[in-house]
Amino acid sequence: MNNTKVIKKLLLIFCTISLQYFFSQEIYSDYYELRKKYEDLEENDIIAFTYIRPYISKAKKEKNYEKLVQGYKDAVFYALLDEEKLKYTDSMVWAANLSRDKDLMIVAHIDKGVIYYYNYKKFQLALNEYLEAYEYSKNTRNEYLKYQNLYHIGVVKSYLGYYDEAADLFGKCLLYYREKSTSDIHPNLIYNNKKGYLNSLHQLIICYRHLGKYKEMDAAIKKGLTEAGSSKDYAQEKGYFLLSKGISEYREKQYEKALSDLNSSLLSIRNSRDFARLSVNYFFIGKSYLGMNDDQKSVVYFRKIDSIFNKHQFILPELRENYEILINYSKKNKDQDKQLYYTGQLLKADSIMSKDFSYLSPKIHKDYDTKTLLEEKNKLQKINYLVTVIIILLVIWAIGLIMLFTKKQKKAKEIKQKYILLEEKFVKDQNISEVPNNTIEEKRVNLHEGKVEELLRKLQTFENKKGFTQKGLTISKLAAQLGTNSSYLSQVINEYKGGNFNKYLSQLRINYITNLLFEDRKYLKYNIETLAKECGIASRQNFSDLFYEINGIRPTDFIKKRIQEIENNN
Structure with missing residues (x-):
């Protein structure tokens, strides 16, 4: 058994190294260029479909099912309506089945299950998809x-x-x-x-x-809030932790604190469209007001939960009490119509939950728990026979690892050479004095020489003042700033700046940040996302790719080499 543990550990290490290595070798294609145009948009932003549709069309035409699944996955993320999201998950499953790739089938069924669970709260349909994914996942690496x-x-x-x-x-x-x-x-x-x-x-x-493990719960809430921090990337998760903190404070009868945290979590939970957690939020806001003996305010939130239930025909078991409170409130106010209505709603909620439980409970035990136990038993029975085979494979993989590390050393040498070349270029650029060139070479007959000179002077001022660090800068915006039109500006940049607007802008930004990394040590402490923002690039991935394209080295590799050089000099 000890040998088995060692073997499993070695296998895990090898797989991790392999995945990291092959991911770093990713080759960017036309698909990447299309995705780059919408990957920074917010969820549910339908503008993304301007690029998603050609992405999907290209993948269909080329019968590239891996990219087709990715295209439909992106469509799910950016679709505005729930029914559209569900439609695209059906397309994901269709494309994954055509690919016959088990991992793509897992992705497709999980994503479809998530839409059933998260957007519709249809647990029965969601579980079916998860169990389907589970069957495919048995042999995945x-x-x-x-x-x-x-x-x-x-x-x-x-x-x-x-x-x-x-x-x-x-x-x-x-x-x-x-x-x-x-x-x-x-x-x-x-x-x-x-x-x-x-x-x-x-x-x-x-x-x-x-x-009832409240000590562990409070420690986990504190940890969650610390980990989520103030990053926009994790705003939804932070909202969930604030919700949990508010519930904990309600339990401790700290009603004002509870209301503060519960209300703070409302915006992110509303934005996430998670109506189940929104109901929980309303419930504990109502309960907190109830604890403060403010029946009028509390009942407003209990009625909000009823509205959500009417719209989605779903309620969590812990919110059953919501209708008991509303029934008692109606009885107290001698409102028989409302009492009858909420009694009917409680019966309907019980009926829905009963159907869910009668379907889900036996199915998850039969199709997941029992199968998992049997599979573990079979694995234990077979493991002794597999040890010898695995050892042989490990020897082969060890040879592969040696080859991998040799390749890695070769790559390290290449990075070092590229860094030296970049450093030489920087030193050379520093020694060359900037001599203004007032003569304009005639390149295109339809460009007026005087206007070109004026526009080039404005571009020089734009460069000197670091105007290229503006976020979201487009050729239209720059043209407006320079008092010209996009078409004319594009012609001048193409003719006199050695490429199109995007290339010109990227060159300025990357050269600017590269110089800062050479000249000021504090920038070496910044993370990639911060460096990207510093030079006006919104996406850390886009920044990394542009840095590599222009400098021939990844920013992370460059920073490591620069720090190493400084330490050696010291």
Whole structure:
């Protein structure tokens, strides 16, 4: 058994190194160029479809099913209406099936399940998709997908009230996502894994609350708020932690504090369109007012929950009390019509929850719990026979690792050479004095020489004043600032600046930040996102790609080399 643990550990290390290496070798294509134009837009922004549609059309034409799945996945993210999101998840499943790629099938079924769960709160349909994904995930080497599906099965268990079992699943997810989010991997992977970590922590807090583990719950809330911080990327998760904090304060009868935190969480939860958690928020705001003996204010929020229930035909089991409160309030005010109405609503809520529980509980035990136990048993029976085979494979992989490290050393040498060339270029540029050139070479007959000279002077002033660091700068905006039109400005830049507007702007920005990194040590302490913002680039990934394209070296590699050089000189 000890040998088995060692083997598994070695396998995990090898897979991690391999994934990081191959991800770093990603080749950017036309698909990347299309995605780059919309990837920084906010969720549900339909402007993205200007580029998503050609992306999908291209993938269909080329029968590139991996990109087609990605295109539909992006469409799900940016679609405004829930029914459109569901339609695109159907297309994802269709494209994944055509690809016959098990990992793509896992992604498609998980995403479809998420829409059923998150946008519709149809747990029965969501569970069917998660279990379908689970079947495909048995043999996958993609650990991220396994834990993503594990998380969603945990959500269903939590809804059913199996809080101990759900907490166990979320605990496993936390360990995995925590390790990955602090690893030396691609920033986008770090972002996804941190999202997974924060959501798992939030679900674990819900389990702790229902299990009465309040000490663990409060510690997890504090940790969640610290981890989420003030970053816009994690605003939704921060809202969930504030909601949990407000519930905890309500339990301790700190009603004013509870109301403050509950109201602070409302905006992000509304923006996320998570009507289930919004109902929980309203419920505890109402309960806090009730604790302060303000029946008039409390009932407003209890009625909001009823409105949400009428719209979505869904309610969490813990909110059943909402109708009991409204029935008693109506009885107290001798409003028989309202009392009858809320009694009917309570019966309807019980009926919906009963149908969910009668379907979900046996299915999750039969199709997930029992199968998982049997699979673990079979693995234990077979593991002794596999040890020898695995050792042989490890020897082969060890050879592969040696080759991989050799390749890595070669790449390190290449990075060093590129850094030296870049440093020589910087020194050379510093020694060359700027001599104004007042003569304009005649390049195109339709450009007026006097106007060209004037526009070039304005562009020189724009460059000297670092106007290119403006965020969201477009050729139209720059043309307006320079008092000309986009077409004329484009012609001048193309003829006299060695490329189109985007290339010109990128060159200015990257040269500017490169010079700062050479001249001022404080910039070496900044993260990539901060450096990108400093020179006017919105996306850290776009910044990294442009830096590499212009300088021939990634910014992270450049910074490491620069720091190393400074330390050696010292």
